[in-house]
Amino acid sequence: MATAYITHPDCKEHNPSRHHPESPARLAAISDRLISAGLFDLLHHYEAPEVAQSDLLRVHSLAHVERICSVDTTKELVWLDGDTVMGPGSLKAALRAAGAGVLATELVLSGEVERAFCAVRPPGHHAESDQAMGFCLFNNIAVAAASALTRAEVERVAILDFDVHHGNGTEAIFRDEPGVLFCSSFQHPFYPHSDLVTDRPNCVHAPLAAGSDGRVFREVIEAHWRPALEAFEPQIIFISAGFDGHWEEELAELQLTEADYRWATELACLIADRYADGRVVSMLEGGYALDALGRCVAEHIRVLLG
């Protein structure tokens, strides 16, 4: 399958601080692994453009966009909360990260490629309409999904989020949008400590207790995501691809393996092939154990390539 790989050198210029897990080395770990696995040259490579403000404003308030764009990082790192920080290269990285998803969506919907993976940072799924949060400045996957919904031919998009943390930002942005089905799996209770009581039929939760392994992960996804996806019949699938549920991660307490991420990607592609002409846009979220991250993304991309 023609699969795009979208990134930009600016995404390595966001430097949260020496000991911050969301480090520029994450992107090198991914590209190094793809090269050594022989996958890199099979991908169609694109540079991520900077996102247009009009694309951001579909999911973010003008106040939020202006706030992020005007943070003064010339003298020191600026902490927006206890986890989320901006330095001199952060804004450009965030604009490229969000722009990657819009480009990926265009490429997939125009038929230039069938699938796309955005190797970008900072991640996005915790960012809410009016708030940066949890390493995230703009909600990249939400910006991308909203861009798909501007097309006359697209009425239903699904977002699958298997990051170990609940994608609270994505859910808050789309909870009243019937054109979006948001399916998430995550360790619970855990950061961001979301209130999971929801009567929204378009938000499907698959919470996992600390210590859960791949068997449990697959069972809850089969039980919760799959029937919702089959009923919804999405026309394009977005993946918030966080790999921080891997057993090697020190940040979380799930026991997932490369094989589990391969399985989840296969499910996404199976649903995409059945209902969405194979169209999948995947965007990097978490994943901080560098070696495991590289291996997981390689398995993910191997499946996207078919």
Ligand SMILES: [Zn+2]
């Ligand atoms: Zn995460």
